Amino acid sequence: MTQPLLTTKGLSRDFGGLRAVDKADFTLMPGEIRAIIGPNGAGKTTFVSLICGRILPSSGAIGFNGAEITALPAYRRVRLGIAYTFQVTSVFANLSAYDNVALSVQRTLTDGRSRGAVREGAMKALEQVGLADRAGTPAGQLAYGHQRLLEVAMGLALQPKLLILDEPTQGLSDGEIEGFVALIREIAREATVLIIEHNMPVVMQLAHRITVFDAGRIIAEGDPAEIRTNTQVQEAYLGAAHG
């Protein structure tokens, strides 16, 4: 049996008196497309933020690719191969699309290495998301959908082992979503994908497995068919909808 790519054990995080993530045990196998779903405020974004190191856990442990990364700063995790794309688009608006992606490809003296063909890597990522013809455009002037794609390209250009996408289809048109789903499938051939998503059709099309969060806890996990029929999940969603 292959090693899991990512594991969390008893992972928790408190904000003041509020427990945003509560003893999450989680395992992700290489090559998977995993979706995380759950009502608003269920702790999904906090959970992936703990994984990528944007915030540090109150307790628990995280392992990645066989190594313990619980206390590792975020930038070190990125270098190990965990890429995160933001929920709210946060491209560098004043830099060109090319420069945005080039930042992912390059490293500097203070950042471990200084080699490799930046141009080649950056253009490859832009081509993959279909933005090669807009390389020179300032990112802030791109259409919203294109900014989302640029965001993904920045993640891709890091050549991650694990790509975490936080609500990537939010605000996209139906046509754009279709292209997006195809793009994710293509990415998944080389990287493991962890995706937080509200759009259920997208989740059902893409995900090999689905993890469901509610009130900071993992309440269910399984393939799309199992989750669809899980009563606890239905309750969580209905309860949230009514609460």
Added chain:
Amino acid sequence: MAFGPHLLLATLEGLVTAAVLALTALGLSLVFGVMRIVNVAHGEFFMLGAVLAWAVATTLGAHPAIGFVAALVVAPLVVGAIALLSERLVLRRLNYDPEATIVATIGLLYIIQQLALSLYGPEARPVTPPFNYRVLLPWFGYSGYKLSIIAASGLLLVATWLVLTRTKIGLVMRATQYDREMAQAFAIPVERVYAGVFALGAMLAAFAAVLIVPISQAHYLMGQDPLLLSFIVVIIGGLGSLRGTVLAALIIGLSDGIVSMFFSPTLAKLIATLVVAMVLVFRPQGLFGTVAR
């Protein structure tokens, strides 16, 4: 002097410094907290308040107490009007862009300083305190007026706190501080709030200056030090936190007073500066947790 009385004196001096600081920082805290701009000319509004206090007291020529009370009313009003004018003419047109505001307020600083120099002159001029009373302790004497500044500062702080927490104006200001866009969405006239806050901040500075001028003097370059110290107080205290502002003023005032007991004056200043800098370095979020950005 024995240690006990020396400590008492240092503490009293620290308290007066803290009271003065809290007052001068109050206006800055509002402007800085609500508008998120660095008003480099804030110290000049303070200076204007002191200079106007001298002008009012001298023009009236009546009993010092009358001149003083008149100055307490007139100086803040004039300074507030000047601030309002500069907000309308300059800051609003800059859309409160942080960097542009710094340059513009440096320009304002030069203009106000030059006007004070040309119209008021380069001399330091005193204003007679409304009353002269020397508190006689067994070991040393102390100015009664200085003690009254502590009380006045306390009163003003409480009044500001009440306005901020108990009135609609305060609510509107806090809402604007919290989230400008959101405030706009709730139909709060953000531009008018900004203009009002800017004028109010300047008025508080002027008011503080009138209180302080009897124990220092009016001089056209007096604005710089209060400005720098106020910034320090506001940052250490945490943005928009009145409690924090008061506590930070106390820390800075008392450390300044008590450190001066043990070292030669310049070394004491040096150490007190580093102590406060370290507080900021190791509690960058301020004492009350509001992140200053």
Added chain:
Amino acid sequence: MTGKGRFFDLTNGKASRRTVLKGLAAGAGLAAAPGFVRYAQAQSSAPIKIGFQAHRTGIGAAYGRWYERTTAAAVKAINAAGGINGRPIEIVVEDDGTDAARGAEVVAKLANQHKVDIVYGTLFSNVVVGSAPTAGELKIPYYVVSEGYHVASGKLNRYVFQPGITDVRAQVTSVAPWIAANAGKKVTMIFPDYAFGYDHRDYLPPALQKAGAEVVAKIAIPPTESSFTKYFPQIPSETDAIYHVMVGPAVLTFVKELGDFYGSSGPKLFGFIDSLEAVDINSPGLEYLDGSHFWEGSPRYAQADDTEAQKAYRAAVGIDDNGAAVADAKDVSTAAHMFGCWETLYVIKKAMEDAGYTGPGDRAKLVEATEALTEFAEGPEHPQGKKLFNGKIHQCFGHQNISKLEGGKLKVVHKTTIEDGMYEPEADYTKQSL
């Protein structure tokens, strides 16, 4: 405010316009290679241009204003009597903002752009020290009226002179015996922690010791301090006299707080009037100074035994018997220092006439002629009194006054001899090349 500085404003305005026209002409021709711009002002009737490095803004502005007025009065008097070698003096004023860096630029601007013959008039010692290298490099004589012990110390260069005012080291040395005899044997010094204070810190203790007294504590107050009470406990209780030289706008606070602290039971006070120049001695808060003593270079208040020269000088500068502007009794002068401007201009006149000065080409001759001076007699040109001049250290020495504050006026109670302040010279500028 009538008449104040009008003379200057006109002069200055004229000079500026001319400069601008010159600049335009030079720009248009673009033949402005450095060699071409240097034309000598050869005509014998052309004015002698004296560049005045003035503190119009910044912390020295209160002094600067009176330095300008005294200069204007002296220039008027000199020109009315035929000028220097038959040529009138023209003053070109540039503001240095009381800033050392700007000071150096101003010296260069006066020398290279305004083409002045010499530079003159600086007070604040940081500006003097900051400007001196530039004056030395441009080889332009630089006559300061600063009283700091910087020229005489030999730290500057051969082009810098202080011929119109006694330096602080000599002042301090000459008043020390009086302090020891009259104020007390145990003295605590309170002084600003910057250059002006250091001259006091370094030269009072040895002078007092020679006179049989001692300094029991030295309290240096950091710059920009605005409250002083917290330092008063550092004054030893055995102190007989407090020697204070608090300079800066905070002096009133200092006196007020001292009064609150001690009440009527404190040590005696001896101060340098520098702190209270341009400040009305009867200001609220200064009551505590009543009965205390001050050093004064030249007395602020008219004295019963004033010479005719002193009276004429006061009238020419426009100060009344209380040392305030004739036109505005609230506008108090810096009488203890500004006489130095008057006297320095007369020294310049004398040196230029001795040197047969005709233009910038004679600057080296002017330096040597100034160094050759030895003595200035009391009279209309030197109303403060007789001076001895040491050409090796470029410094003059004169009488000092000790005045008592009583009845709202400063009355001179003791006049030191010139010899009281003399010290062994530590330098010899004449050995430097020109």
Added chain:
Amino acid sequence: MTEASTARIYGLHIAVVAVLFALNFLLPDYHHGLFARILVLATFAMGYNLLFGYAGLLSLGHAMFFAAGLYGSGLAITNLGFGVVAAFIAGLGCGALLSLIVGLLALRTSGVAFMIVTMMFAQAVLLTIVYFNQWTGGDQGLVLQQASRILTVGGASFDLTAPAVRYLAALALFAIVLFLTLAIVRSRFGRVLVAIRENEERTRMLGYDTFANKLAAVVLSGVFCAAAGAAYALLFGYVGSNFASVQYSILPLLWVLAGGAATTLGPVIGTLFIYYVTDIASSYTSAWLLIVGVALILLVLFAPKGILGAVRKRWIGWLP
């Protein structure tokens, strides 16, 4: 970046330096001397711009780095008898050390807190200079004698007090720092600094150690400013505590904002602009502060991104 734009950019910068070189022979004496001073202070402004303009860190304490170079080289000459080159290096060393310490501490904060902390460290440096006045001369400062300001390289010696030598030395320093700045901002490191300025969190999530990058920027900026300070001491012969005061922390900010933050040539243009407005105004009226104040407000109203920022926006988009 295309090859053509690279050539264009370097061409422009070489042309600027060439014009400044030609001015050595054309300027009248006074302006010649003033330009030498401005070139040194523009170097100070470029150092400031690297941190403020590119990395987006607003410091109000850069006077301390200038002062570190100034006193480092000045005291090395007066107290240790160093030669010109050794003294200059001593100045750089002091700047590097101070900026490393300040960076390590101050970078724990951000935004306005960073501004205040740097200001307070600068205040501490100023008080240190005053406290050790036996060596530093306090506010009055020190004069470096002409004899100690002669640069000997190989067999040749250059008197740094001679106007042309001084101008060319100032220009050499300016040109070196200008091209270093240009190389930095066009490098990967420069791109990372801009990214940090634009969005630090995002930059971190691309795998960058933003703290280390910012620290590198603080140290580079500190060393550039110290180089300007050391050059000031050696070229103009005066070392004084005025240069450590808060005024000299605000000035580079003003020069950079006036010229255009995050432009390579903005600092020198801003320094020239402010210097000449001040100089011309002060020869017309004693109320020159008023004119400077009005000029600043007009500038910020009509060119809020500075002179070069406005030029870049309207006409020449490729300006670095």
